[in-house]
Amino acid sequence: MSEAEAEGPSPGREIWIEKYRPQTLDDVFGHEDIVSRLESYIEQSDLPHLLFAGPAGVGKTTCATAIAREVYGDDWRGNFLELNASDERGIDVVRDRIKNFARSSFGGYDYRIIFLDEADSLTSDAQSALRRTMEQFSDNTRFVLSCNYSSKIIDPIQSRCAVFRFSPLSDEAVAAQTREIAESEGISLTEEGLDALVYAADGDMRRAINSLQAAATTGEVVDAEAVYTITSTARPEEIESMVAAAVDGDFAQARSKLDRLLTETGMAGGDIIDQLHRSVWDFDLDERAAASLLERIGEADYRITEGANEKVQLEALLASVALDG
Template sequence: MGQPEIVRRLKSYVATRNLPHLLFSGPPGVGKTAAAISIVREIFGEGWRDNFIELNASDERGIDVVRTKVKDFARMAPLGGAEFKVIFLDEADALTSDAQSALRRTMERYSATCRFILSCNYSSKIIEPIQSRCAVYRFRALTPDAIEKRIRYIAEQEGVEVTEDGIEAINYVARGDMRKAINALQAAALISDKVDMNTIYQITSMARPEQIRNLIKMAISGDFAGARNELDDLLLVQGLSGQDVVVQIHREMLDLDVPDADKVRMINRIGEIDFRITEGANERIQLEALIAYMALTGLSKSTAT
């Protein structure tokens, strides 16, 4: 379901004031929380806070929060003549199985006077009984055009100059996450009156895509020393973490113009290196092992150019 279709369906709930239990699923920074608050403000007007509570399930993920805070708020009658109250549970996929089971019973018992809006990154972590009681909306990552439009609007309102390559860099960093895009713009505007590509990559601690591509090409063409020098620049000069470098290598490898068999072999090794670093292995040794594998396994020089 596309974002415009989601907006249309949610507006119909506001128009009819007939709100079911809702489950919003999707990546971070795509508007799940904003959609929930917008619905509540449209329905209840200025007094929306009287009939609304927001809880972050990742902070309070045990069964006690459902038995106390959620249940106590749900059992109270709506204020101001409202038909129901709304409980918004952000990051609901962090709730334990016991807490989700208790939540299911609470949703059943107080459905006449209380509606639940659950937000999560992975709907598969929400138990089936809860999913079956909710209208499920799956949000997708925002398009580069949507992010560019909003960034240009904010920059205009704030009097910030953003270059074309700055917009491209923000889109590269954000990857469909509006929150990350706005944070990058704000941070870059604090250190420079002109937000360009270099400022964005500097403030977000990300390498330029062409630098990562250059590292990969040197490695797979057998230039281990050159690839190692590029790695030194990323880790020691720019101060990137090993995890960030692995993520960017994976991202650029997917777009590299190489035979599929070579790409599959390299991505398989990237996944192994990423797992080792996550488990606590030395980042420097693992990244050098990755570029050594690329140099040993290699590709033909024609595909590396």
């Protein structure tokens, strides 16, 4: 055994999201229905153009590469072109790189796969060019498009694709893979730490795995405190106590708790808004009060997105709740 092996696992040595990226569709967590449909396409050798839509970190890119591995085996890299549309958004990319790859000769396979990640970043002209390219090379090329918002993809492209909508992963799926990775890496992960990872991830497997790796570098045990510190996430009870103080009409106390989140925890205003939105129905509020709070959260979120001062907007939100309380 080498000296490095004798020392045990080194959490920072390799990026775990790549180390533990599923290699086959069977290894993908949390999307059984999607995986089943994709496997049926592969088994029947009848792969259409595909459009994967959904939030970040839920398995869209993983499924695309897993398809290529299953179709081409060890030859998958030579028959799979991956482009990131957010970096290469122009019409020239569609006309040049995609066409050159689609035209190039290859042996033994009926088609090659072009994976266009973040396709909703393509300009309208580029999407129109892509539509024509999809028609022109449909005999020997299959396109897999990935996007966060399918509404930003023009209808002519959507109509040429089988659309798969990836939802945020369930807490159970995130917990299962996170626990599996912790065991594989020899990391001592407490149940409270696992719950914190799942809460901070909010359905994003990539965030959960990255947070686990970051927390594992801070000590021998990954507990809730380490996770919340690493991810700059407030504990659910901290958000709840802040809102409870406002509902009780104690604006000074609510404002003090907000200041702590912004300064000591280092949270951004947008993150506090997100956690408030996620936790509204966990607060001890009647339906009307919860609806009113959601309305104010929406207003504050819009204003912050438009460039308003985060602290001012969040204090105004709490003040409004306190006045009604």
